Amino acid sequence: MVKIEKYIEKAKRTYLVGQLEQARKNYLAVLQLDPYYTDALHGLGQIASQNGDNKLSVFYLERAAAIDKNRPDVLADLGVAYRLVGNLMRAELNLKKAIILQPENPHFHYNLGLVLGDQTRFDEAAEVYQHTINLSPNHTLALNNLANILKRQNKLDDAISFYERSISADQNYAPAHKNLADVYETSGDVDSARYHFSSAIRIGHDVGAKIREAMLLPVIPDSLDQILEYRHKTSERLDQLFDQNIIIEDPLRQIGATNFLMAYHGMDDCLIQSKLANLYVKSCSALSFEAPHCAKWTPERAGEKYKIGFVSKFFFNHTIQRLNKGLIFGLPRDRFEIIIYSLSDISTGGREEGIAIEGDKFVKLSSDLGTARRQIAGDRLDILYYTDIGMEPQTYFLAFSRLAPIQCVAWGHPVT
Numbered sequence: 001m002v003k004i005e006k007y008i009e010k011a012k013r014t015y016l017v018g019q020l021e022q023a024r025k026n027y028l029a030v031l032q033l034d035p036y037y038t039d040a041l042h043g044l045g046q047i048a049s050q051n052g053d054n055k056l057s058v059f060y061l062e063r064a065a066a067i068d069k070n071r072p073d074v075l076a077d078l079g080v081a082y083r084l085v086g087n088l089m090r091a092e093l094n095l096k097k098a099i100i101l102q103p104e105n106p107h108f109h110y111n112l113g114l115v116l117g118d119q120t121r122f123d124e125a126a127e128v129y130q131h132t133i134n135l136s137p138n139h140t141l142a143l144n145n146l147a148n149i150l151k152r153q154n155k156l157d158d159a160i161s162f163y164e165r166s167i168s169a170d171q172n173y174a175p176a177h178k179n180l181a182d183v184y185e186t187s188g189d190v191d192s193a194r195y196h197f198s199s200a201i202r203i204g205h206d207v208g209a210k211i212r213e214a215m216l217l218p219v220i221p222d223s224l225d226q227i228l229e230y231r232h233k234t235s236e237r238l239d240q241l242f243d244q245n246i247i248i249e250d251p252l253r254q255i256g257a258t259n260f261l262m263a264y265h266g267m268d269d270c271l272i273q274s275k276l277a278n279l280y281v282k283s284c285s286a287l288s289f290e291a292p293h294c295a296k297w298t299p300e301r302a303g304e305k306y307k308i309g310f311v312s313k314f315f316f317n318h319t320i321q322r323l324n325k326g327l328i329f330g331l332p333r334d335r336f337e338i339i340i341y342s343l344s345d346i347s348t349g350g351r352e353e354g355i356a357i358e359g360d361k362f363v364k365l366s367s368d369l370g371t372a373r374r375q376i377a378g379d380r381l382d383i384l385y386y387t388d389i390g391m392e393p394q395t396y397f398l399a400f401s402r403l404a405p406i407q408c409v410a411w412g413h414p415v416t
Contacts, residue, residue: 007027007029036067038064038067041064042077061078070101079095079098079111106132117149126149143165144166172203173203177196181194185212197212208256210246251280286370287401307336309384311395313391338359340361342362363375373403386409387411
């Protein structure tokens, strides 16, 4: 027993100073002496998680939880590990067990909020984040995430309040600055938006914030001179960013916006839009993805139907759906197999609104850009029809890729 305690003490000490491999060896030495030692299994699960091996983390933490069912720290870490491997049901179950055992722990509630948010159960997530804040009023991450939900619900004043509280709790938390800038941009406060985008850039060298700041425009310009001034600045900033050789890993997550307002200037946007698109292509190679079937595609069909997909975030009671229902309904079914790809946040999507029944297949696309690309590519379409591009960021970034041999766009923002 003395030997086990010696190994445990060394493992915990080396873990705390970041010597993960040494800590791992000490925990494994404990298991050689006692395969059921919960602290060793728990420690190995934590180390595996920090090393990015979340499946191994689940393995160790499941063993620890099976041995001691009343360890809230083990159950909470197991919930986090299950979230990271994508098993949200088990993540939620284990975090709720941990909360029952230790209801005053704000971190358990916060991680449950993340799991609920991943499932788009935003009202429940908001309640959990609020409870987290009640337990820990300066919980920066919970304050920021609750503000994100309020922003989604268009409760902008409340969102601003919680973002400001998040920043007050940690002045150097760049995501809250960036998110607050986004709200100020939406509400037309360009100066405040620029200040917080600049703060995010200064603190975290945030590439997304750099691009968002470059695209910053007033919702309602004061004059033609102001329009011309902003367009000139936007063009210059895009040139500067292009020369900086920036790297974008996930444009939907890092930028999450389109150059929406410029179309309302009533001018030729082709040059600026091209500069922006060229910047994205240069900075994010994944955008140039091509579905494997496109290279060898031929238009001839011997009795087979052409496979056509329609994609939009607005397949619900929305103008875009109303504009396209007739087209989709009118396609001859003996010649076309129709797939509806919905990005709608509304859980029922087009099903209750009627558009889904006009397709042979209805697909709820992932909110993850790479996953959505793979979903569409896997259907080996002949034609991909964007009902709109430019109204929201996901279809804008999807459209950079070659997901079908023939791709076209109809309505939406009237900008190339």
